[in-house]
Amino acid sequence: MIRLFDSVDGKVRDLTLREPGHVSMYVCGPTVDNLPHLGHGRFTLVWDVARRWFTFRGLDVTYVSNITDIDDKIIARSLEEDRSTGEVVATYEAQWWEAMDRLGVARPDEAPHATDYVPEMIELISEFLENDIAYVISDGVYFDVSRVPDYGLLAGQPLESLRAGARVEASDEKRSPLDFALWKNAKPGEPSWPAPFGDGRPGWHTECVVMSLGLLGEGFDLHCGGLDLKFPHHENERAQAVAAGRVFSVHWDHNGWVMVGKEKMSKSLGNFTSLTHLAETSDPRAYRLLVLRSHYRSPIGVTPATIADAERALARLDALARRFKLPALAGDTLEVATNYRWVGDAEALFDEVGEALDNDLDTPLAVALLFDALAAANSAADVGDLSYAKQQAVAINALFGALGLSLHSKEDRVDAISADLVTRRDQARAEKDWAEADRLRNELVTLGWVVEDSSTGTLIRRP
């Protein structure tokens, strides 16, 4: 049984499923108004890992994650870049998927776009207006949060204390500063859709309710996203579902921030590093390993230093893959445990790692166990127990694959000149001509190779 933290009560509990054997999860996706940043990377990695693990365990996962393609920021961006919102969206959505591919984040089963659900949103808003749950003011339609008795459930505070601390000015026409826009009236030149309550565009909080319920149905299992979405975004989504008399997600969970120094990385602070930049300057797997090494709800610092640290750790994993000629796993296909044979200590390792991951996705413990196993595998191989070593190595590879981390064992293509140097070096070594052997090694190093000796002679690879 998989246990997961629930943001509503702050407790870890069994992930109960609507349909046994099937997990329906909705992950709030990005607004494509700019390059994806490290914070996006974290949430996509965290929930990709969750999805992969559930799948590995044999659950049938339906993973839905939206693309917000209409929003104030997108409009602002189109003015800034002097091109249509459609072009802005196309550009940044393409960047988004490219970044996801580089991180090895598997594509969602469904990636709905907000603009494809406008009619459904209009229908919902109309329903709220009819029931006096929403009201019209000069700039649009607003949701009356006082109509939801347990508003504040996710915030962990009753409506009154939320209202007391509200930073938004209550001086406008809203009944409460916490009331939020369901529909924003179009200003000249802005993209808009016709609606009975005036041409305009949907507010952010409405799209996810409509899309999640539309694609996953009532009472879907898990709704997650970054911690910053917990309130007010998720609170407001839920409020709408409740007001509409629909059963919303049963389980909520949120991942922690990416920190920049002591501050949270965020759009408003403008302190973000793009995933595009990260991919250009490091092995994208390093970020995944970094994410795996900390708990998903803890804040993590993603800096050149921590990324480099992870890259060095990765080198040890890759060395294992080379040593045992392990196939690269993960990538687009989600691994499933039943495709492997778990016997002896491999089974024990799977049990231990599985227990860790089933317990609120304790990836740091899982990674620690896998590194222990790595040492054991190398150690066994060092003393000649190759069958045990290989068995462990295969299991380690499979389990990292289950978490979406692929170990690289691929051999680099060796050009004729380098191959010749290798041959000559092996010859020199056989003749114990160390001076010549070292000279040839230096030549290979100059050509950019890492040179290692093995029982079968000189091995070269790219760093």
Add this chain to the structure above:
RNA sequence: GGCGGCGUGGCCGAGUGGUUAGGCAGGGGCCUGCAAAGCCCCGUACUCCGGUUCGAAUCCGGACGCCGCCUCCA
């Protein structure tokens, strides 16, 4: 003001009331012609002050410091 989180060895980062987290870096050793890769050993940490306890980094209380949410944000 309300609500929530955090403070661990050089760095990153886990953690259960009492026996090793793990990674990176560093030191020593083994292996190696020398390296590289690999293996083994080492630091004996837990903001401070009280308390509970045979025993607390881990539970309780307090202090200090930091961060976040109550606008937009993954």
